[in-house]
Amino acid sequence: MLKKIASVRGILSLFLLLSMAYAGYCIYYKVRYWGFHFTPRQSADVWSIEAHISFEPTGEPIKVSLTTPRSSDAFKILEENTVAEGYKVSKNKTASRLILSSPAREEPQDIYYKILLFDNNDSRGKIRSAAPAAPTPPVFDEQRLAAARQLLNLAQKQEGDAVTQIIRLLNEEPLHPAVQSYLPVKTTQKIMVEIITDLLALKKIPSRTARGFLLQESKKSLSPDLMIEAYLNGSWRIYDIKTGKKGIPDNFVLFQRGGQSLIDVEGGENSVIKFSVLKSITSSMNLAGKRAKLLNQENLFRYSIYNLPLAQQNTLKWLSIFPLAILIIVLMRNVIGLQTMGTFTPMLLAMSLVKTGFWPGMLCFAIIMTLGLLIRFVMSKFNLLLVPRISAVVIFVILIMQSLTIVGYQLDFNIAQSAVFFPIIIMAWIIERASITWEEDGALNAGREILFSLIVAVATYFVISSEYIRHIMFAFNELNLVVLFAVMLLGTYTGYRLMELKRFRPLVKS
Numbered sequence: 001m002l003k004k005i006a007s008v009r010g011i012l013s014l015f016l017l018l019s020m021a022y023a024g025y026c027i028y029y030k031v032r033y034w035g036f037h038f039t040p041r042q043s044a045d046v047w048s049i050e051a052h053i054s055f056e057p058t059g060e061p062i063k064v065s066l067t068t069p070r071s072s073d074a075f076k077i078l079e080e081n082t083v084a085e086g087y088k089v090s091k092n093k094t095a096s097r098l099i100l101s102s103p104a105r106e107e108p109q110d111i112y113y114k115i116l117l118f119d120n121n122d123s124r125g126k127i128r129s130a131a132p133a134a135p136t137p138p139v140f141d142e143q144r145l146a147a148a149r150q151l152l153n154l155a156q157k158q159e160g161d162a163v164t165q166i167i168r169l170l171n172e173e174p175l176h177p178a179v180q181s182y183l184p185v186k187t188t189q190k191i192m193v194e195i196i197t198d199l200l201a202l203k204k205i206p207s208r209t210a211r212g213f214l215l216q217e218s219k220k221s222l223s224p225d226l227m228i229e230a231y232l233n234g235s236w237r238i239y240d241i242k243t244g245k246k247g248i249p250d251n252f253v254l255f256q257r258g259g260q261s262l263i264d265v266e267g268g269e270n271s272v273i274k275f276s277v278l279k280s281i282t283s284s285m286n287l288a289g290k291r292a293k294l295l296n297q298e299n300l301f302r303y304s305i306y307n308l309p310l311a312q313q314n315t316l317k318w319l320s321i322f323p324l325a326i327l328i329i330v331l332m333r334n335v336i337g338l339q340t341m342g343t344f345t346p347m348l349l350a351m352s353l354v355k356t357g358f359w360p361g362m363l364c365f366a367i368i369m370t371l372g373l374l375i376r377f378v379m380s381k382f383n384l385l386l387v388p389r390i391s392a393v394v395i396f397v398i399l400i401m402q403s404l405t406i407v408g409y410q411l412d413f414n415i416a417q418s419a420v421f422f423p424i425i426i427m428a429w430i431i432e433r434a435s436i437t438w439e440e441d442g443a444l445n446a447g448r449e450i451l452f453s454l455i456v457a458v459a460t461y462f463v464i465s466s467e468y469i470r471h472i473m474f475a476f477n478e479l480n481l482v483v484l485f486a487v488m489l490l491g492t493y494t495g496y497r498l499m500e501l502k503r504f505r506p507l508v509k510s
Contacts, residue, residue, distance in 0.1 A: 009492045016485040023478040034288040040471035046118045048278040053111040055268035062267035064100040067256040078116035135201040147182050163230045166199050167244035189226040192241050206231040212254040317474040323483040325460045330490050337497025338452040341430045346456035352422045353461045371400050372431035394428040
């Protein structure tokens with residue numbers, strides 16, 4: 001028999017370890033790829049970016065080509081919309097260009113392109129990529145070439161890598177005389193990028209232009225900022241052309257990479273593009289399905305509980321917490337040794353306390369139990385059979401709840417109104433069970449069982465009423481497998497309960 005128990009315990013221990021490993025992997029995967037959190041009500045920023053293109057037609061057929069962002073490790077696209085009445089819209093996915101075409105028009109044109117982005121992160125050149133072709137050296141005369149080489153020598157005195165050194169030298173305050181003579185009188189962002197690109201080409205470092213803008217709420221009529229990307233140590237790294245700081249700034253979206261223009265307009269002139277940004281907040285779990293779709297796991301998410309309607313999800317959220325409440329009852333009864341009025345009565349009482357609130361529920365429980373026991377003792381004088389006696393107690397409990405509800409309504413006393421949430425049959429059974437225990441084993445044992453039932457119910461209440469615990473058990477419902485095998489493993493425990501240690505202490509001493 002002992003060998004059989006040992007073998008069963010070993011098998012259950014193995015299953016417990018396997019369930020823990022499986023739950024751990026699922027939790028890691030959901031957090032890493034689906035964006036789940038361990039705390040409830042976690043939100044995710046969704047940025048709405050609108051590009052407004054305006055131009056004046058020249059009387060020729062119109063073709064507008066706009067560079068658009070694509071989903072990457074930096075951010076993901078939730079939705080794209082284009083408002084261009086009368087235009088034929090197509091998308092060149094290879095070049096990530098939006099193409100709009102239309103016959104000749106006369107009136108000024110306005111086109112709107114809107115995109116929703118989420119999970120905007122800083123990749124900071126972590127993605128390895130194939131080495132590009134060596135850059136073509138710029139065509140300089142001897143004087144310009146000598147000046148450029150002088151700048152490269154001066155840049156080596158700056159801190160940072162080769163790209164950062166050049167950018168810091170060109171933005172140094174005050175400017176070095178050699179830099180002053182090299183830069184034009186009016187230096188724009190575009191000119192600065194061209195100068196940095198030429199200097200990097202002399203050092204045989206591939207580079208390219210990057211356009212984008214900072215995501216800042218309530219900012220309108222934004223013009224794209226220019227940055228520069230350079231290929232160093234096997235990956236493309238982006239730099240701020242003003243500070244030389246490496247990496248994409250927080251909430252910065254790249255709209256265009258490389259030498260291709262941001263927008264081209266054929267059949268129009270005086271074209272202008274302006275951006276506006278608006279931030280909205282949504283639940284992280286609402287975006288989980290989109291993240292799964294981007295990972296080609298749409299079917300996996302479709303058959304999960306997170307794809308159900310919210311009403312059904314809320315129901316399952318409560319069901320997900322019950323296994324943990326059952327584990328508490330098993331620990332209280334089989335390990336600690338508390339005797340309760342029924343096996344799962346404390347869990348039902350705990351559910352009632354969640355609905356009523358802790359102190360209102362405790363007060364209603366005390367009132368119903370006191371009045372119910374008094375009525376039960378009166379009925380014991382009639383020597384009724386078991387079923388009619390319990391049925392009569394149920395009816396009396398209903399009458400007590402009705403009375404408390406009426407009194408609570410008249411006095412605007414919410415504690416009394418909470419009585420309607422208590423399970424009637426369970427309350428009647430507790431009263432019947434307590435009265436029988438009182439008659440057979442005495443008032444002390446009956447009071448002890450009621451007290452222990454309340455203790456277990458309170459412990460269970462604090463677990464199932466916690467929003468954090470409910471969220472974790474629902475979001476990572478694989479933990480219920482761990483609870484299952486933990487409960488089964490506790491079923492093989494044959495040692496003393498904690499409450500029995502005092503009882504059998506004389507045997508240990510002898």
